[in-house]
Amino acid sequence: MPELSDYRKMVQCERCLEVFSADLETCPVCGSDDLIGYKIQNPFSRLPMERVLYATGHLMWMIGLVGCLFLLWNTNSDDSSRNWMFACAGFGVLLFSMVMSVTLFGLGEMLKRMIRIQRRVRAFMQDYVSNE
Numbered sequence: 001m002p003e004l005s006d007y008r009k010m011v012q013c014e015r016c017l018e019v020f021s022a023d024l025e026t027c028p029v030c031g032s033d034d035l036i037g038y039k040i041q042n043p044f045s046r047l048p049m050e051r052v053l054y055a056t057g058h059l060m061w062m063i064g065l066v067g068c069l070f071l072l073w074n075t076n077s078d079d080s081s082r083n084w085m086f087a088c089a090g091f092g093v094l095l096f097s098m099v100m101s102v103t104l105f106g107l108g109e110m111l112k113r114m115i116r117i118q119r120r121v122r123a124f125m126q127d128y129v130s131n132e
Contacts, residue, residue, distance in 0.1 A: 050115075053108035057101040064097020 012019045013027040026033040071090030075083040 050108040050112040053104045057104035061101040068094035
């Protein structure tokens with residue numbers, strides 16, 4: 001896997017949108033060597049973060065459920081205070097995982113809506129500039 005320092009060396013040509021190494025002095029597709037036409041490309045901006053948040057929310061929910069079941073499974077001793085402690089810890093773990101999972105789902109949904117708004121604003125601005 002490439003290191004983070006390798007990603008910083010990637011650039012994107014604004015004419016043809018080709019992403020290539022900054023070591024090349026011209027675009028390999030269109031041959032543009034105008035330095036104003038280059039910008040640093042962040043490869044992590046292509047990562048679908050809303051899906052990562054949804055997956056993490058599901059994982060948190062499953063880990064909390066397994067943790068709750070594990071703690072409830074250990075409530076079979078003769079000491080009632082120990083059983084009560086494990087039962088409370090189990091339901092506490094389940095409650096914490098539910099709150100975290102709902103939070104992650106909410107963040108994923110907010111991020112998805114923000115991206116949708118950014119796309120609409122970008123399309124509006126491009127339409128506005130092209131009509132001038």
